[in-house]
Amino acid sequence: MPDVEAFAPQYASIRHRDETAELGMWVFIATEVLLFGGLMLGYIVYRHAYPTAFAAAGRHTDIVIGTANTAILLTSSFLVACAVDAFAAETRKICITLLSGAILLGLIFIVLKGIEYSDEYREHLVPGINFSFEPANADGAQLFFVFYFVATSVHAVHMLVGIGLLAVLARLTYRSPDSRHRAALHSAALYWHFVDVVWIFLFALIYLPGRST
C-alpha cells in the first residue's frame, strides 16, 4: 500500500513519525508505572503494619468477580494484540471485530466492577460513607478499603480511557487504515496492555491476601 500521506514538518519520514510516537507512548507508560507504584507502595507499607487486618479485609473482597475480571482483561489484551497483527486494508473487518471484542470485554469489566462496588456498599465496606467492620480489625481494614477503592477507581478511569481509544481507533481503521493509524493502534495497544498489567498487580494485592489459610 503506497504511503502518500503527509507528515508533520518536524519528522523526516513516516517511519520516523511512527517510531517517535511509539517512544512517546513508552515514556508515558513509565509515568503511569510511577503513578500506580506510589499507590502500591503506600498499600505495602500499611499491609506490613497491619497484616492480620489486611488479610481479614482481603477475604471480604469478591474473588469470583476479581478472577473473572482478570480473565476478561487478559482475553481482551489477547484480542487487541491480534487486532494489531490484523491491521491492514484487506483485513480491516477482522481487525475491527477484534477491537470490538476487546471493547466489549472492557465494558463487561467495568460493569462487573460496578456490581462489585454496589455489593461492597451493601456490605458496609465503603470508607467515609458507611464503613463498618469487626472491631478487632476495623482500623486496618478501613485503610485496606481506602486503597482498594482509590486504586481500582483510578484503574477504572484508565480502563475507560483505553476503551475510548480503542473505539476511536476502530472507527479510524474502518475509514483509513494507513500507517499513521497503524502506529496509533500500536500505541493504544501498548497502553491497553499496560492497564492490564496494572490490574494483575492489583489483583494479587487486593484479592489474594488472607486466602491461603
Add this chain to the structure above:
Amino acid sequence: MRHEWTSFWHSGVSPHGRDVDMLFGGLLLASALVLGLLFFLLTLFCIRYRVSNAVDRDHRIRKSWHWEVTWTAASLLGFLALFVWGASIYLDIFRTPPDELSVFVVAKQWMWKVQHTGGQSEINALHIPVNRPIRLVMASQDVIHSFFIPALRLKHDVVPGRYQDLEITAERSGHYHLFCAEYCGTEHSGMTGEIVAMEAADYAGWLAQQSPSASLAQEGGALFRELGCSGCHGTGSKVHAPALEGLYGNPVPLSDGSMVTADDKYIRDSILLPRSQIAAGYEPLMPSFEGKVSEDQLLRLVAYIKSIGGHRS
C-alpha cells in the same frame, strides 16, 4: 532578652552541643576554604583572561580527566569525612535515654504542657536540674509539632499517634528559648516557651514549691478507677483480663506468638488500639478508649501502670 549581635557564637549548653558547634565550625571552615578558593580562581581568571588582556592562552589543558578525578576524589573524601563526623554525633544525640528523670510533654495547638512525675505541671515552661540527663516523653494531641531548644542544639518532631523519647541535659543554669519548629497552624509562632535550668538545690526547691495535689502516678490511679479500668483489670474482677502489676518493662507474649516489651508505647497502644496486639491466652474483649481519653490522661495512666510495675519513675 538582651540584644545579641553574635549570639549564635554562644556555645551550646548541652554535652553534645559543644560537638555540634565544633562540627559547625568545621563545616564553616571547609566552606570558607572552598568558597575562598573558588572566588580567588574566578577573580583571577576573569582579570587575567579578560578579552582585552593579551596574555598567553596557548597550551590549554587538553586532557581533562586528571583534574576531574582529582577534584571528584577530593570532594568525595571531604564529604565522607563530614558524613561520618555528623553521623556519629547524631547517633549520640538520639540514643535511647536511660530511664532516669522523666518528664512528660504534651504538645497541642498551641501550647506545651509539661508534667513532672511528682505531679507538678507547667505550661510553656520546663524546669530541669542542670547536669542531669532528663528523659522527655513527648506526645501530640493533634498535629505534628516540633520541640526545639536552640541553646541545646536539639530538636525533635512530636508526631501524633506515637510517643517520642528525647534526652536533654543542660550544663549551665539559665533561661533558654523553647520553640515549636514544625508549622502547626494559626499560632505556630506563639507556641514558644522557656527551659529553665537550675542548680540541683534550686530545682528541688522549685519542685517543692509547686505543691501539686498528687503525683502523676496517683492521678493515674484515680483515672484508672474513674475510667473503669479496674473493673476488668482489678483484683476480684469476673472478667479474664491481664493483671497489670509487675507488667511494666517486662516481656509480654502475644496471641500471634511474638513477644513485645511492655513499654510506654505498648501501654498507650493497648488503651487506644487494644485489638492491635492481643496478649496470649486472652480474648480480644478490651474496648478502645480512642477519643475518650486525652494525651494528658494517657500519660498519667502510663505513669500509674509504671508505678505498679515495680519501677521507679
Add this chain to the structure above:
Amino acid sequence: MNEDNYLNAGYSLRSWFFTTDHKRIAILYFASLIVFFLIGGAAATAIRIELVTPQADLVSSDMYNRLFTMHGIIMVWFFLIPSIPNTLGNFIVPLMIGARDLAFPRLNLLSWYLFMLGGGVTLFAIFAGGVDTGWTFYTPFSTLYSNSYVAVAVTGVFIAGFSSILTGLNFIVTIHRLRAPGLTWYRLPLFLWSLYATSVILVLATPVLAMTLVLIVVERVLGVGIFDPKIGGDPLLFQHLFWFYSHPAVYIMILPGMGVINELISCFSRKQVFGYKFVAWASLAIAALGFLVWGHHMFVSGQSLLASLVFSFMSFMVAVPSAIKVFNWTATLHKGSIRFDAPMLYALGFIGLFTIGGLTGLFLACLAYDVHATDTYFVVAHFHYIMVGGMVTAYFGGLHYWWPKITGRLYSEYWARTAAVLIFFGFNLTFFPQFILGAEGMPRRYHVYPPEFQVWNVLSSGGAVILAIAYLMPLVYLGYSLFFGRRAPANPWDAPGLEWQTPSPPPEYNFDTQPVVTRPPYQYSPDFAAEPQNA
C-alpha cells in the same frame, strides 16, 4: 526583520492561542510566568515587610500563614518548575537540535492549557480565602485540621503536574528522535543534556506527587483516615510520599539552570566547556541520585536512625556531581577570552550563589547539624540561595542570552549589567542574614519572633527592597527593547550552536533546510571565532 518570521506569521488571537509552534508556546508560557512571578513576589514582599518588626503589625497570623503558603505554592509549581524548561526549553530545544518543532507540538499546547487551568484553580483557592498549610501540606494538619481551601489548591497543583509530565515526555522523545543528522549525543550542547535529565525526573517523580495529592483530597473530602493516627494511619507516610517527589523536584528546578550556565560560560569565555563528558554525565547522575535522598527532609521526624544514616550518606553523594560542575565551569574560564556582557555577569553570579547554596546544603546533609538547623531560617536561606540565587539568576542569564534570538531585538547592555549587579547585591543582603537567623535558632514560618532576631530581619527586608527593584528593572528595559531596541543579527554573540545559524527571530519552521552537524559543540578557533556546528 522584514522577512517572515514566527512573530509576524499571524496576528490573530486564534493564531496565538491555537498555535502549535513551539516558539509561540514558549512566549505564552513566558507571559503567564511573569504574572505568577509577580503574584508570588507580592506575597514575599508582604512577608518581608511584616517581618521587619518582631510583633504582628501588617497582617494577622492566619493571613501570614496564607501568605507564605501562597508564596511557596506559586513559586514552586507555577514559576520555578516551568520556568526554564517551558520558556527557554520550548523555544530553544528544537532550534538547538536542528529540528522544525518538538516531537508532539499539540501535546505542547495542551501542556500550556493544563498549566493555565491548574494555575487558575490554585489562584481561585488563594483568592477565595487562601490555604494555610505551607506548600508542603503536612498531614494531619492539612487533611484534618486546616480550615482553608486545601482540596481546591491541591487540585490545581495536580492539574499543573500533568503539564509538567507532558513537557518532560515531549523533551525526552524530541532529544532521542529529532536530532539533526550528525548530531550524536556527545555533540549535543550541555543545555540539552540538562534538560534531558530534568525531563527524566519530570516524568518519573511527578506521578508520585499526583497520587499523594489524590490521597490528601480523598482524606479531606471523605474523612477517611489514610494519614490519621487515630485509625492507625501514619503521618510520616505522607512525608515519605511527598518528599519522594519534592526532592527530585528541586533538581527539576536547578538542572535547567545549570544547563543554561554551560551555554553562557562557554560563549563568553570563547571556549569549550571543560570536561564536557563529565558535565554531561553529572547531570544524569544528579537526576538519578536525586531520587535517593528524600529522607534528608525527615532527619528529626521520627524515621529510623538507619534511614537517616542512609539518606545523609546519599545526600553527600548527590553533592559530588554538582561540585564537579562548579569546578568544570571555573576551569572553563582558564585561558579563555572573557567578556562581561550581561549574560556572563549572571553566569558568574550563579556560580558564586549556587556554590554558597550548595555548601550550606552540606551543612544540612550533616546529620548532627541538621538537628539544630532544620525547620529554621538556615534551611530557608539555603534553598533560596539555590532557587533564587541559582535558578532565577540562570533564568535571567538565559533570557538575556537568547533574547535577541527570540525577539529579534537587542536590549540596553548598560541597564542589563546594572540590573545583574543589583540583583547580586540585593540577593545577598536579603538572604545571607537568614543563615545567621537560622544558626541562632529562629524557626521558619514564624509570624512573630523574639526581639533579638530583629536586626537580621531588618537587614533581610532591606535587601528584599533592593532585590524587588532589581527584578523589576528587566521588565522595563526588556519591554522597552521590544519596541525600540536595535534589530538583532542572526548571531549577535558569534556562538556556534545551531540556534544561532538561523535568523533572529527565526522563521516559523526554524530552518530552510535541515542542518547537518559536523562538529562538537562550543568549538572556537584559536583566535576565538566560533566554528558553527553545521558548517
